[in-house]
Amino acid sequence: MTYASKQDLIDRFGAEELEQLTDRDGSAEAIVDSVLDRALEDADAKINSYLSGHYTLPLTDPPDVLERTASDLARFYLYQDGPTEAVQKAFDHAVAFLRDVAAGRAQLGDQDDPGETPSSGGGPRIVAGDKVFSSDTLADY
Template identity: 45%
Template sequence: MAYATLQDLITRYGEQRLIEMTDRFDPPAEVIDEGVVAKALQDASDRIDGYVRVVYALPLTETPAMLRGLAEDIAFFLLYEEPTDEARKRYTEAVATLRDISAGRVKLPIAQGAESPSRPAVVHVTSQPRRFSRQSMGGL
């Protein structure tokens, strides 16, 4: 599940900035490379899922604005070949927030019933009695 879109990144960071970060053509095409952005957004969503699935059942029925912002910050960081201090700071804060979500210190503003059970399910198995044992195979 993608938590943010190309349009979200354009709205937050500006089209020209994204062109500068993603246009890796020679000569420059002066357009956003949507494939590069899609990869960064998917990687960001995968990282978010890794933290969120500890507490919430995935896929979420709605995308909270908080997760959209975190996805934008993570994708923004991933788009850099050499991240700036600003991008690194946003990424670090995003990961810290995800850790808080995973630990239950921060709750997502989503509908009730979306949280995963806090303990894993228990599986009970019943089987037939052993047919072969040391005693039954003693003379073989």
């Protein structure tokens, strides 16, 4: 299961750009699926490398943010002669997001972390250690 599809990339970046990036020798005059599929596989592998320590893969219901992330990564991988500034910026943002997920600073919506109890509602989850002060330890005060 891929996080983004050919149609996702067409919807985001246009068929003309994808044709230019995948038809490397200019002979096909169409989007070359094998080149596009390779870029999508590379994007999935990068995403999975960040998610593997925190989520059970493959994700059963990947959130939309991974489609956007995979699209930006795949587009970057299609540029052979160096990406444009906008493509580089989108790639850097996607990698920064994945680093945040791996570090626990960002989450993937409703995906449950294996071995942990999901919090109720959409708010923050607070984890605390044992109580330091109790009625017993404060009895003399």
